[in-house]
Amino acid sequence: MSKKNDLEAYLGKDRVKEKVNLAPYLTMKTKTIARYFFQARTREDLIAAKKASLLLNIPLILIGVGSNLIIVKNKLDFLVVVNKYIHKEIIGREGDSVMLSVSSGYPVGKLIQETINEGLSGFEYHLGLPGTVGGAVFMNSKWTKPVSSFGDNLIYAFVIDNKGEVKRVEREYFQFSYGFSILQKTREILLEAVFKMRKSDPPILKETAADSLKYRRLTQPTGIYTSGCFFKNITLLEKEKHGLPTTSAGYLIDKSGLKGLRVGNFYVSPKHANFIVHEGEGETADLLKLVKLIKKKVKEKFGIDLQEEVIVI
Ligand SMILES: Cc1cc2nc3c(=O)[nH]c(=O)nc-3n(C[C@H](O)[C@H](O)[C@H](O)COP(=O)(O)OP(=O)(O)OC[C@H]3O[C@@H](n4cnc5c(N)ncnc54)[C@H](O)[C@@H]3O)c2cc1C
Known part of the structure; x- marks a missing residue:
């Protein structure tokens, strides 16, 4: 066979x-x-x-x-x-909140639109975030205005462990922090996550989401091949140490004069310096060269080693 x-x-x-x-x-x-x-x-x-x-x-x-x-x-x-495991259901109600179970393959955009329309608050700031619930929990995907993370309202979840067994894990298990969840270390597979959502008015949620999306469109390029922010922002400690006005990796790349820098069919977005754009038909060797060049220039200018935020395989 x-x-x-x-x-x-x-x-x-x-x-x-x-x-x-x-x-x-x-x-x-x-x-x-x-x-x-x-x-x-x-x-x-x-x-x-x-x-x-x-x-x-x-x-x-x-x-x-x-x-x-x-x-x-x-x-x-x-x-x-x-x-492509797509399922969602309300599994409990507690006063002004509902417990919403969402499968890991659920598209985040669909989830946000639906919860806004249903008057459930918790994800509205993330409107425009691509991906699935599994990816967003794995990455603890984040938003800046105001600072919020996808895992903020997660109460418990079911994962497949590395022996192939399903187990229930509580919020603390994920050790959520900025851009981090424990799944990045354990490599377990998220099956479903249960979120506590506050009841709210759809018009208020729509307005909040529209503001977030407006800011996203203002600061991020759209309609292109990209994986979003390529590098992690630096820590507050590094920001202080180097006397910088921000932790933004995009700022460091921009101030190193790298907007528009190109290798083959890959280039640094002129709109958001932490976005690498692919024009199509590119060789990944060129992408790696561009990444190396960005790291080298930022190191020369600021003495800082940028770390990839994207998962590189
Ligand atoms: C235009 C654009 C804008 C973006 N904006 C943001 C932003 O504002 N904030 C932000 O934080 N990120 C942003 N991103 C990055 C990305 O969209 C998010 O990190 C997203 O949540 C990843 O989800 P995904 O389903 O695409 O994950 P994938 O890219 O498919 O996977 C990422 C990692 O998660 C793992 N994974 C996926 N599903 C599961 C699962 N069920 N269980 C365990 N592990 C799993 C994968 O194995 C992989 O290691 C952006 C990306 C783009 C292209």
């Missing part, structure tokens, strides 16, 4: 594809060929994929909408799983 057949014994007949180009599944649209490819549509699909990966010894990579992933390898000898 081929490995594809072995995988299909767990994942279902004709559900595993071979040698799939991942460009359509990554917002940066770089080309990488996945050896095995599977779209998970249910909680059971995700559990089966994890178990198959363990039993057949094939490493698994989970993709939400690939808006924070940079794959620089031309080929991945992995099982690549795209998360």
Whole structure:
């Protein structure tokens, strides 16, 4: 039996594809060929994929909408799983709040629009954030005005651990901080998260969300191939140490004179210096060269080592 057949014994007949180009599944649209490819549509699909990966010894990579992933390898000898597990339900009510369970493949944009229309407050600042709930919890995706993070209202969740077992974990387990959740270390798979949402008026939520989106459109380029902010902002400690006015990595790149800097088909956005833009048909070797150049110039100018915020594989 081929490995594809072995995988299909767990994942279902004709559900595993071979040698799939991942460009359509990554917002940066770089080309990488996945050896095995599977779209998970249910909680059971995700559990089966994890178990198959363990039993057949094939490493698994989970993709939400690939808006924070940079794959620089031309080929991945992995099982690549795209998360299309989409489900949401109110599972409890407590005074002025509701407990909302959301599956990890739920598109964040859809979730935000729906909760705003339903008068549920908690995600409105994030309007315009691409990705899935799984990716947003993994990254604890954040917004600046006001400072807020996707995990702020998470109460508990279900994850698949590295033995393929499902476990319930409480909020504290995630160790949320700016741009961080424990999933980045444990590599466990989020299945569903339960959020406490406050009841509010849809018109108020719509206005807040519209303000956030307006600021996003003002500061970020749109309609391009990118993975958003490429580098992490520096810490407050570094800001103080270097006497800088801000922690923004974009500021450091801008002040190093790098807006518009180009290698091959990749360039630094003239609108937001922490966005790297891909024109299409680019070689990832050029992207790596550009990243190296940005780091070198920022180090020369400020003595600071920029760290990638995106997940690089
Ligand atoms: C135009 C643009 C604007 C952006 N704006 C912001 C912003 O304002 N704030 C911000 O913080 N980020 C921003 N981002 C980055 C990105 O959108 C977020 O980090 C997003 O939450 C990632 O979700 P995703 O589903 O695309 O994750 P992916 O990129 O698919 O995956 C990212 C990582 O999460 C892991 N992962 C995905 N799903 C799960 C799961 N179910 N369980 C465990 N691990 C999982 C993946 O394996 C991978 O390691 C932006 C990106 C773009 C392109």
